């Protein structure tokens with residue numbers, strides 16, 4: 001296990017407001033990490049910085065064994081380097097079937113299957129990708145008629161098909177049934193056996209089931225880090241986060 005992503009002393013202001021304030025954060029490969037924190041803590045901004053959507057004012061973001069500086073790479077270069085991002089809302093092609101969505105993901109430049117594409121049965125590869133997210137029986141179903149949870153799984157499957165080294169997932173459990181949440185936990189735990197997976201989540205039951213190291217963000221910096229029990233017992237975390245109702249319904 002070694003650090004795959006190393007964020008050091010990063011700050012980012014919008015006008016005069018410091019959304020990220022001297023943040024240091026690292027994640028290993030493989031590792032499953034949860035990020036929790038109150039609304040406005042900087043969780044989404046953190047993902048925007050790692051994926052190159054925005055640039056830090058100060059600090060460095062290093063990635064991989066060559067310690068590549070992500071702040072000097074474009075969003076497309078960062079994606080090609082193996083960083084995948086799942087936004088909160090599902091973004092699948094609704095008119096296309098599950099199989100077609102996965103086939104498109106498999107053909108993306110990052111996908112290792114792209115090279116082999118003509119030699120392997122594309123449908124078999126798509127079926128395998130579907131099986132990773134429990135959608136093998138839905139290959140011919142238009143994505144538009146899937147449940148919200150299934151659309152989320154399809155998008156996770158599309159990202160996994162590209163074999164990211166680091167997968168960033170923003171609030172996957174929002175709007176899911178409890179059975180879907182449970183299944184999603186299993187998927188993320190499985191995916192994190194061979195890569196780094198960082199999950200932003202407000203649902204504490206979901207985080208508990210992830211059974212992983214947790215980082216608490218507050219006012220743009222890491223307030224506490226450790227097991228869920230450890231951070232939940234921290235008076236500062238109780239004060240800024242756990243005492244608030246948003247922990248269960250965001």
Ligand SMILES: Nc1ncnc2c1ncn2[C@@H]1O[C@H](COP(=O)(O)OP(=O)(O)OP(=O)(O)O)[C@@H](O)[C@H]1O
Pocket residue numbers: 014015019037038039040041042043044045046
């Ligand atoms: N492009 C922007 N311009 C101005 N302010 C911004 C911008 N992006 C984020 N912010 C501000 O930065 C702060 C951190 O926002 P961010 O969305 O990262 O928080 P969050 O922890 O993801 O919150 P939530 O849990 O509500 O999604 C907020 O106060 C937000 O209003």
